[in-house]
Amino acid sequence: MTSNERIKLFRNSLNLSQQKFADSLNISRGYLNDIERGRQEPSFNFIKCLNEVYNVNLNWxxxxxxxxxxxxxTPKKTQAIIEMIESLNDSQKQKIYAVIEDEKRFNEMEKRVNQLNQLIGTMKTA
Incomplete structure (x- = not known):
C-alpha cells in the first residue's frame, strides 16, 4: 500500500468527505484528490499539517x-490550562464553559457571514 492509499484510508477512517478533510487541512479538494489517486505525491507541508492536525503516525x-x-x-500549555481549570470551583468552570460556547457560536456565525459574502460577490459579478 502506498502513502497515497494510506492517506485515503486515514480520511475514510474519520468518515470525512474529501471536501471536509481538505478544508480541515487548508488545502484544495482537487489537490487531495490528486494525492489519493496517486497523481501527485503529498508535499512535506501537507504531511506535516496532517500530523499536527490529526496526530497521524508518520512512520505508518x-x-x-x-x-x-x-x-x-498533551502539550505543556494545554496541560497547564487543564490544571488551572481543575483548580476552579464549579461556578467558575461554568463561566469558562459559557465563554467557550459563545466563542464557538461566534466562529460559526463568522463562517456563515463569510459564505454569504462570497455568494454576494459571485452574484455581483454575474
Whole structure:
C-alpha cells in the first residue's frame, strides 16, 4: 500500500468527505484528490499539517509501519490550562464553559457571514 492509499484510508477512517478533510487541512479538494489517486505525491507541508492536525503516525503514513495514530502527548500549555481549570470551583468552570460556547457560536456565525459574502460577490459579478 502506498502513502497515497494510506492517506485515503486515514480520511475514510474519520468518515470525512474529501471536501471536509481538505478544508480541515487548508488545502484544495482537487489537490487531495490528486494525492489519493496517486497523481501527485503529498508535499512535506501537507504531511506535516496532517500530523499536527490529526496526530497521524508518520512512520505508518510514509512506510506502513506501526499504528495509524501516534501516542497522544498533551502539550505543556494545554496541560497547564487543564490544571488551572481543575483548580476552579464549579461556578467558575461554568463561566469558562459559557465563554467557550459563545466563542464557538461566534466562529460559526463568522463562517456563515463569510459564505454569504462570497455568494454576494459571485452574484455581483454575474
Amino acid at each position: 503514513l510514509l512506510k506502513g509501519h506501526g499504528e495509524m495514530y501516534e501516542e497522544i502527548q
